[in-house]
Amino acid sequence: QIVLTQSPALMSASPGEKVTMTCSASSSVSYMYWYQQKPRSSPKPWIYLTSNLASGVPARFSGSGSGTSYSLTISSMEAEDAATYYCQQWSSNPPTFGGGTKLEIK
Amino acid sequence: DVQLQESGPGLVKPSQTVSLTCTVTGISITTGNYRWSWIRQFPGNKLEWIGYIYYSGTITYNPSLTSRTTITRDTSKNQFFLEMNSLTAEDTATYYCARDEVRLGRAFAYWGQGTLVTVSA
Numbered sequence: 001q002i003v004l005t006q007s008p009a010l011m012s013a014s015p016g017e018k019v020t021m022t023c024s025a026s027s028s029v030s031y032m033y034w035y036q037q038k039p040r041s042s043p044k045p046w047i048y049l050t051s052n053l054a055s056g057v058p059a060r061f062s063g064s065g066s067g068t069s070y071s072l073t074i075s076s077m078e079a080e081d082a083a084t085y086y087c088q089q090w091s092s093n094p095p096t097f098g099g100g101t102k103l104e105i106k
Numbered sequence: 107d108v109q110l111q112e113s114g115p116g117l118v119k120p121s122q123t124v125s126l127t128c129t130v131t132g133i134s135i136t137t138g139n140y141r142w143s144w145i146r147q148f149p150g151n152k153l154e155w156i157g158y159i160y161y162s163g164t165i166t167y168n169p170s171l172t173s174r175t176t177i178t179r180d181t182s183k184n185q186f187f188l189e190m191n192s193l194t195a196e197d198t199a200t201y202y203c204a205r206d207e208v209r210l211g212r213a214f215a216y217w218g219q220g221t222l223v224t225v226s227a
Contacts, residue, residue, distance in 0.1 A: 001169075033213045042202060042217035043153070049211035086153060090212055094168040097153035 002027050004087050004098035012104040019074040021101040023065070023087035032070040033088040034063060037100075043086060047072060079105050108132040110203045110218035117224050123191040124223055128203030130184050136161055141206045143214065144177065144188045146199040154199075159186050193225045 003026040013019045023032060031050045035043035045054040047063040050070065060075045074081055082105045087098040114126040128142070135142055143158040157167035159177050167175055171190070179186040190197065200220040207215030 031211065033211070035214070037151075042220055043214070044217075045207075045210055045213045045215050048213040052211070054210060054213070054215075084151065088153075088214070093166065094170075095155045097155070100151055100153075 001094055002029060002089055002092060002096050004089060004096055006085075006087055006098035006101045008101060009099065010102045010104070012106045013074075013077040014106040015077055015079065017077045017106075019077050019081075019103065021072050021085060021103070023070045023072075023098050025068040025070070025089060027092075028067045029089040029091040031089075031091065032063070032065060033090070034072050035086045035088065036083045037086065038083045046085070077105065081105075108205065108216045110205065110216055112201060112203050112218045112221040114201065114221045114223060116222065117226065118193055119227055120194055120225055122193055123189060124193055124197075124225075126188040126201055126203075126221060126223070128186050128188075128218060130186070130203075130205075134181075135159075135179060135184055135186060136181050139208055141212075142179075142186050143204045143206070145202045145204055145214070145217075147202065147220070148199045156188065156190075156201075195225050197223065198225045199223060 005024045034047035036046045037043040051063045062073045084100045084102045086100045109131045111129045118124045141158040144156040147153050159165050174191045176189040200222050202220045203218045204214040205216040206212045
């Protein structure tokens, strides 16, 4: 199965700061999904097919990448963005998730 | 509005079997081109896909769990089920049911609130 490695595992950012987190795949994948999860809630779809924002996701978020390297970027950190973000692939079975990047607000 | 709701026993003894139910409202589990999945999240937050039942009834399992996992459905009740046997403490997790969405390129768009299964004597 394809292993997804997210880095960093934990990060913090000040309001207004640019944030970038990465997801590395053990084999090439065609696209990546990203989910946002806050405490005591289920994951929410956030970015699909590498770079498309799900409904309601602020435009300060963006996704990019190809092959084995993908990233999620926030152009200007806001307090509401504090959460854990997971990448996920389904280019091959079984679908797999990364270990998550926990983003905190400074 | 599509909604999923898990239910289950909460506490299970080691070596026993757990049975979980996902009740779906807002759409029939036999319509559309959807995959109805079970996903679990361990303490420490790692996520693992367990398997899915397709709208047609076809089932696909995670190869790492296929020997002790069964997914079924009851179309009359619009429910699908997860049965997992030979449980150990390592199976302690929050179990989610979820559905993909073709408009989102097959991302898991709808999730239940999750049900915690604790495996302990």
